[in-house]
Amino acid sequence: MLSLQGEARFNRRAVKVAEAQRRVLEAVQPLPPETAALWRCGGRYLAQSCEATVDWPPFARAGMDGYAVHAADTAQATAEQPAVLRVTGTVAAGQVYAGTVQPGTAVRIMTGAAVPAGADAVVMLEQTAEAAEPGAQAVLVKAPAVPGQNVAPRGEEFRCGAVIARPGTRLGPGHIAHLGTFGYAEVQVHRRPRVAIFATGTELLPVGAPLAPGRIRDSNSAMIAALVESCGGEAIPLGHIADDPAAVSLALEAALDEADAVITTGGVSVGDYDVMAVIMRNLRGAAATRAGAEDPEGAAHDLLGAVVREGAQLELPGQGAVPRGAGHGLLFDKVAMRPGSPTSAAMVNGKPLWALSGNPGACHVGFELFVRPALRRMQGSSSPLHRTVNARLGAAVRKGSPHDRYVRAVLGERDGLWTAELLAFNKSSMMASLPEANALVRIPAGPEGAEAGAEVTALLLGPLHE
Numbered sequence: 325m326l327s328l329q330g331e332a333r334f335n336r337r338a339v340k341v342a343e344a345q346r347r348v349l350e351a352v353q354p355l356p357p358e359t360a361a362l363w364r365c366g367g368r369y370l371a372q373s374c375e376a377t378v379d380w381p382p383f384a385r386a387g388m389d390g391y392a393v394h395a396a397d398t399a400q401a402t403a404e405q406p407a408v409l410r411v412t413g414t415v416a417a418g419q420v421y422a423g424t425v426q427p428g429t430a431v432r433i434m435t436g437a438a439v440p441a442g443a444d445a446v447v448m449l450e451q452t453a454e455a456a457e458p459g460a461q462a463v464l465v466k467a468p469a470v471p472g473q474n475v476a477p478r479g480e481e482f483r484c485g486a487v488i489a490r491p492g493t494r495l496g497p498g499h500i501a502h503l504g505t506f507g508y509a510e511v512q513v514h515r516r517p518r519v520a521i522f523a524t525g526t527e528l529l530p531v532g533a534p535l536a537p538g539r540i541r542d543s544n545s546a547m548i549a550a551l552v553e554s555c556g557g558e559a560i561p562l563g564h565i566a567d568d569p570a571a572v573s574l575a576l577e578a579a580l581d582e583a584d585a586v587i588t589t590g591g592v593s594v595g596d597y598d599v600m601a602v603i604m605r606n607l608r609g610a611a612a613t614r615a616g617a618e619d620p621e622g623a624a625h626d627l628l629g630a631v632v633r634e635g636a637q638l639e640l641p642g643q644g645a646v647p648r649g650a651g652h653g654l655l656f657d658k659v660a661m662r663p664g665s666p667t668s669a670a671m672v673n674g675k676p677l678w679a680l681s682g683n684p685g686a687c688h689v690g691f692e693l694f695v696r697p698a699l700r701r702m703q704g705s706s707s708p709l710h711r712t713v714n715a716r717l718g719a720a721v722r723k724g725s726p727h728d729r730y731v732r733a734v735l736g737e738r739d740g741l742w743t744a745e746l747l748a749f750n751k752s753s754m755m756a757s758l759p760e761a762n763a764l765v766r767i768p769a770g771p772e773g774a775e776a777g778a779e780v781t782a783l784l785l786g787p788l789h790e
């Protein structure tokens with residue numbers, strides 16, 4: 325069985341969270357654009373610039389059902405002494421009134437219809453009455469109208485040519501409404517990353533299996549799939565694999581062939597069976613190996629295959645230069661944070677590979693900090709990192725830590741300020757607090773934790789209204 329010898333397993337160098345994020349974001353590229361039907365574009369990232377193709381509204385539009393009038397005709401109107409206007413026709417939404425409204429006349433009009441030429445105001449139906457004389461075709465206006473009343477002028481909201489959405493914008497329902505308005509039946513959006521996911525761990529069982537002594541179900545794979553889908557990726561679940569280097573290497577190669585990115589969970593620490601740690605370690609030397617290789621793809625293949633053939637006896641080059649954005653090699657294999665310190669990431673032939681921790685809490689944090697921003701970037705996002713807010717801690721944190729901690733929390737508003745209540749059961753190995761958390765709160769490294777009311781940074785995990 326695979327085993328890392330001596331000191332070799334301990335010389336991983338921790339990088340800071342921001343540096344690890346920078347390395348991942350520099351390494352990945354937006355996927356090519358594709359054409360998608362507008363109604364399927366919610367949550368997708370624009371790969372084109374979109375402009376208003378007409379003034380909006382495109383014509384002066386009635387905002388009420390009532391009568392289109394000359395405001396001046398109604399200046400003296402009261403309930404007791406209404407203005408009497410001759411009604412010359414009706415215009416429904418979608419119709420265009422052929423004539424011009426002359427002084428002393430009115431046209432009955434419906435909400436959304438084009439206000440006829442000549443009229444400068446719409447009087448709502450409730451401020452009018454039918455004329456008493458039968459067949460008189462007249463309306464009594466009981467209140468004065470002012471010019472422009474209940475009329476949305478042409479171009480009030482958008483001028484033709486104005487930019488309505490830029491490349492990198494994540495399309496929400498509001499953007500979709502604009503694009504529909506301006507005739508974008510199809511839109512150029514970045515392709516969704518196809519993300520293969522597999523778990524390593526001999527103890528793992530499929531979710532549908534009964535428990536057996538010492539065994540647990542692979543819940544991380546499904547959690548990661550949900551996380552991938554929540555940021556626009558397409559999850560390709562590949563199941564779980566025993567801690568067998570040959571099997572894991574093969575699965576990894578198949579996953580890399582099939583997908584744009586791969587996420588694994590488990591086996592990244594220093595245990596005897598932590599297979600992913602060895603695979604990531606072998607990618608450490610990738611830059612050096614590749615420089616001397618005639619066939620870079622072949623070299624990459626060897627780097628994975630070497631685990632199978634040679635296990636821990638590999639000749640491992642030193643840390644060397646990290647090939648940032650270069651498309652192949654380790655990005656980091658330790659992060660100065662809790663939980664998730666063994667979280668690792670690499671590029672393999674231009675595709676990102678994340679080896680997340682097996683501990684569910686650490687797996688979740690690793691995804692949020694290093695995978696979500698990158699999947700956003702692969703979709704062309706112009707702001708891939710989490711939105712953060714400054715919040716006050718609801719209660720003191722008594723525990724110090726040598727590294728920044730990312731603690732699951734519920735963020736809410738108290739006395740007009742964001743307040744973060746840290747959740748119980750938020751250790752790396754725990755999952756009880758996962759569903760409730762709407763933020764990850766950063767507790768800075770230090771010997772003493774933090775006081776109640778201390779200002780902290782909270783990374784928003786999802787829309788707060790959900």
Ligand SMILES: Nc1nc2c(c(=O)[nH]1)N[C@H]1C(S)=C(S)[C@@H](COP(=O)(O)OP(=O)(O)OC[C@H]3O[C@@H](n4cnc5c(N)ncnc54)[C@H](O)[C@@H]3O)O[C@H]1N2
Binds near residue numbers: 542589680681684
């Ligand atoms: N001697 C040391 N031991 C450990 C260290 C260390 O520095 N020195 N680091 C600890 C830290 S921190 C973490 S985090 C974990 C990381 O463990 P791995 O990423 O190697 O994960 P595993 O060993 O495979 O599993 C850990 C834990 O999670 C459970 N697990 C694994 N996969 C799944 C899954 N798909 N679904 C649900 N649960 C899963 C697994 O059964 C273990 O209980 O290492 C510490 N150890």
Ligand code: MOO
Binds near residue numbers: 683752
């Ligand atoms: O770094 Mo580990 O994820 O804390 O427990």
Ligand SMILES: [Mg+2]
Binds near residue numbers: 591592
């Ligand atoms: Mg382990």
